[in-house]
Amino acid sequence: MRAQSSVAPKNGFPWRHAYPAFALSLLLLAAPSGFGEPAAFDSSRLAELYERMSTPQYEIGIKLVSLLGISPGSSVLDLGCGTGQLASAIARIAGPQGKVLGMDPSPYRIAIAERRAREGLSFSVGGSDDLPRLAPRSFDVVCLNYVFHWIDDRRQALGAIHRILKPGGKLGISFEDTSRPAELDELIEQSAKEVLGTLPPGLFLETAPLGLAPLKEMLRKSGFRVVVVEKTESEDRAKSPEELVAFWRASSAGRFLSGVSERTRRRILDRIKQRLTRAEGGQGIRITSETLLLVAVRSGEE
Numbered sequence: 177m178r179a180q181s182s183v184a185p186k187n188g189f190p191w192r193h194a195y196p197a198f199a200l201s202l203l204l205l206a207a208p209s210g211f212g213e214p215a216a217f218d219s220s221r222l223a224e225l226y227e228r229m230s231t232p233q234y235e236i237g238i239k240l241v242s243l244l245g246i247s248p249g250s251s252v253l254d255l256g257c258g259t260g261q262l263a264s265a266i267a268r269i270a271g272p273q274g275k276v277l278g279m280d281p282s283p284y285r286i287a288i289a290e291r292r293a294r295e296g297l298s299f300s301v302g303g304s305d306d307l308p309r310l311a312p313r314s315f316d317v318v319c320l321n322y323v324f325h326w327i328d329d330r331r332q333a334l335g336a337i338h339r340i341l342k343p344g345g346k347l348g349i350s351f352e353d354t355s356r357p358a359e360l361d362e363l364i365e366q367s368a369k370e371v372l373g374t375l376p377p378g379l380f381l382e383t384a385p386l387g388l389a390p391l392k393e394m395l396r397k398s399g400f401r402v403v404v405v406e407k408t409e410s411e412d413r414a415k416s417p418e419e420l421v422a423f424w425r426a427s428s429a430g431r432f433l434s435g436v437s438e439r440t441r442r443r444i445l446d447r448i449k450q451r452l453t454r455a456e457g458g459q460g461i462r463i464t465s466e467t468l469l470l471v472a473v474r475s476g477e478e
């Protein structure tokens with residue numbers, strides 16, 4: 177799921193907002209057990225939905241991959257690979273001599289990804305916490321397409337990625353700058369406030385906001401040199417508020433509003449849908465997003 181976006185009905189209602197999937201750990205509220213487990217709220221239904229609806233993410237992933245200099249024979253880790261569409265495209269570039277590994281903490285997503293496995297392309301259940309089990313200096317490229325904002329311990333993840341990359345290896349991250357104010361965040365917050373009466377601090381927002389400047393600093397401290405930052409736009413279209421909300425759930429692996437009871441979630445979602453319906457005027461919802469594509473090189477011992 178992505179963050180900064182503008183939502184507009186086809187008649188051009190001009191909103192800037194954050195795509196909530198990030199914006200959302202509505203969760204910490206009810207202190208859900210297992211929130212620290214990235215796949216705790218996922219299901220095969222959400223994974224199948226993501227597989228059907230994630231073309232916009234795939235298209236951005238292809239742009240990110242084009243910046244990473246992958247060539248026949250490359251070894252690539254697609255971390256947070258979801259249902260494996262992008263990993264499969266990477267494997268077409270790396271060829272049978274290459275080695276592409278897709279990892280995702282959700283066994284439901286990996287079950288779908290495994291349908292794509294073939295020579296040079298394999299999948300494994302595991303997230304950023306599991307990187308220490310991979311051999312040091314074993315990858316030319318590590319790719320995180322709309323994943324980094326979901327990682328709880330980002331410093332640990334960058335350290336672990338540094339360890340498994342070969343010297344001079346490349347790290348690609350696509351993300352939306354969730355540190356900026358965004359109207360869709362507001363929409364979700366207002367809806368939740370109406371139902372809950374209050375908003376505990378830090379209620380929404382992925383695991384924590386992700387901004388370009390702090391990310392660059394974190395990369396520098398973790399031994400990376402940022403060599404490319406590009407902005408790109410994508411547009412999602414949802415036929416209805418229901419479809420949009422379903423996609424947020426699928427893209428966030430079920431984390432969207434997962435920290436509240438089923439009944440409370442339904443009430444908040446009803447409010448969100450009412451607001452979206454008012455905005456879209458029955459004509460469908462258009463969401464344009466600005467995504468940042470970042471490439472960093474593992475510095476040191478080159």
Ligand SMILES: C[S@@+](CC[C@H](N)C(=O)[O-])C[C@H]1O[C@@H](n2cnc3c(N)ncnc32)[C@H](O)[C@@H]1O
Pocket residue numbers: 177178214215230233234237255256257258259262279280281282285302303304305320321322323326327328427428429
């Ligand atoms: C928006 S999806 C992106 C999936 C895929 N990269 C794509 O481009 O379609 C976010 C993915 O991040 C995964 N994820 C969440 N926390 C993670 C973690 N700590 N380490 C690795 N992946 C994680 C989720 O299971 C989910 O599949």
